[in-house]
Amino acid sequence: MTKLTEGNLAPDFSGKNQFGKEISLADFKGKRLVLYFYPKDNTPGCTAEACNLNDNYETFLAKGYEVVGVSPDSQKSHQNFAKKYGLRFNLISDPEKSILENYGVWGEKKMYGKSYMGVLRTTFIINEKGIIEKIIEQVDTKNHTDQILG
Template sequence: MTNLKIGDQAPDFQGVNQNGERIGLKDFAGKKLILYFYPKDNTPGCTAESCNLNDNYDAWLEKGFDVVGVSPDSEKSHQKFIEKFGFKFNLIADTEKEILEAFGVWGEKSMYGRKYMGVFRTTFVINEEGVIVEIFEKVQTKDHTNQIIEALKL
């Protein structure tokens, strides 16, 4: 679980998107950002969450937000995921888990008694100054947009 709190400065991250382009927090200076961390491309919960944010992407842009997803999947995996579902936003391939660790969303998980390292599904809403204004650790994958709107009272 993340050790970051609302009001903290977001870690200054930089990673590679699905096209091999470097993007980072500085690219969103002066903009609001929905930065969501998810375990794996093309899995049911991750697909539902990504599709929900994508279906509302134009509305997010109108409200002054951009959306970026981060997972430990490769650029190639992200390209296939984007092509399959038509996502309009960037996905960062954090194969070295540097961004995941900076945000405190990489750690030991347990399923059916088996322990393994993985991503804690978490969303951070970051304001124009790079400050975290909301954190979602219990993400409603199928209705994440409304979850964010209600929490931010948009």
């Protein structure tokens, strides 16, 4: 997969959200989209990021954005995560990692000197025409809204 850059057409995607509803890029035509990829439900960094976005969800809507999170977790995991923290946006389950791979965010990570494959926490801001406007690779989980709107 070629690394996506700002100005690229966002790859199409389709997956089931926490309620089993099919969500695709086409659903957001004419809207701006915050598409964020995160490693795992209920982990400290992922929870901080989701809660920061959720706390500012009305601001995103007011500015014409929709927010969608994607991780390899199951629909059930997403459902529990969203319910536990009152998340008001879609969380797409991608256990096959097809969306993750199309966006180039499934890759090699290192922890404690060991290499493993995982989700590279990344956020894509996609405009009304489906063009990637901004890519945030160094995500500040506690202040992510400021990174997106700043």
